Amino acid sequence: MVTSSKLTAAQQEQFERDGYLCPLPALDAGETRRFLADYLAYSEEHQERLATLPPRQRYKVFSETHFVLPWVHELVVHPRILDAVEGVLGPNFLAWNTTWFTKMVGDKTFVSWHQDGTYWKLSSPKVVTAWVALTPSNPITGCMRVVPGTHLQPLMEQRETADQNNALSRGQEIAVEVKEEDAVDFVLRPGEMSLHNLWIVHGSNPNTSPDTARIGIAIRYVSTEVRQDSPRKPVAVLARGQDRYGNFELLPAPGPVTAATTQRHTELVDHIRSSITTDAKVLPTK
Ligand SMILES: O=C(O)CCC(=O)C(=O)O
Structure with a gap:
């Protein structure tokens, strides 16, 4: 039996102060098993393509699947996840971007x-990521880690790095040293989630478990009033409430998967990546 995930006033204050909440309940055991089976089947189907991609290009397979796979759409509009997100963003918000962050056993991927x-x-910090675990996410399997309070220092300088095991597509990292003792681990059991602010400093280490994969999805929700400065109109899914702003093109829930799905997915990934602009303040590559 999973309890409610509606945020209390104390949790809302904690999110404002620390920039995160962890752990929160999201999926029950049956849902977690079903989404994991769906994820593993999808990943298996794309093994051949994945084998040719370094970790930092796996986003081509694992990002934005909520626009084309009905079960991922179902996950991003799950009422228990939305109840918690509503506590941060208010009643009207969109599911904008998703990425599966997977570290299989022996995988050297880090963030x-x-x-x-x-x-x-x-245009606004009314954005939150829900990171939903389908398998155990802890220091051994390479869980997410954050530095509390750093969301209050937006726009630290970042540099782009060349490590092919970095799961971030540009290998970006902040140009400020993080002290290990300042970092907090997001320990999640399967079915639990965390929430984090878009400016909090975060990352993760490789999976060192001999037998447990770490599989989870990062879902980025934006309040409907948020605008994205983008050459093409950005796309999103209405997650809850109403959109009175029209800043994003709202895409319908996906229909059944067909032969055209992979092509459509590729187009959407390209569309979204091209709207994430590259003129951030970055230092030269290390
Ligand atoms: O899952 C991870 O290891 C990192 C996730 C992350 O960077 C994010 O959700 O923004």
């Missing part, structure tokens, strides 16, 4: 310390 907001060109 360098970064601030999400640097590249997103969004």
Whole structure:
């Protein structure tokens, strides 16, 4: 039995102060098993393509699947996830962007310390990421880590790095040293989630578990009033409430998967990546 995820006033204050909440309930055991089976089947189907991609290009397969796969859409509009997000963004918000962050056993993939907001060109901080775990996410399997309070220092300088095991497409990292003792681990059991602010400094280490994969999805929700400075109208899904602004093109829930789905997915990934602009304040590559 999963309890409500509606945020209390104390949790809302904590999110404002620290820039995150963890753990929160999201999926029950049956839902978690079903979404994991769906994820594993999707990943298996794309094994051949994945084998040719370094970690930093896996987004081509694992980003924006909520626009084309009905089960991922179902996950991003799950009422328990939306109840928590509503506590941060208010009643009207969109599911804008999603990425599966997977570290299989033996996988050297890591995520360098970064601030999400640097590249997103969004007009307002009314943006939150829900990171939903389908398998155990802890220091051994390479869970997300944050530096509390750093969301209050937006736009630290970042540099782009060349490590092919970095899961971030540009290998971006903040040009400020993070002290290990300042970092907090997001320990999640399968079915639990965390919420984080778009400016909080965060990253993750490789999975060192001998037998457990770390599989989870980062879902980026934006309040309907948020605008994205983008050459093409950005796309999103209405997650809750009403959109009175029209800043994003709202796409319908996906229909059944067909032969055209992969092509449509590729187009959407390209569309979204091209609207995430590259003129962030970055230092030369290390
Ligand atoms: O899952 C991870 O290891 C990192 C996730 C992340 O960087 C994000 O959700 O913004």
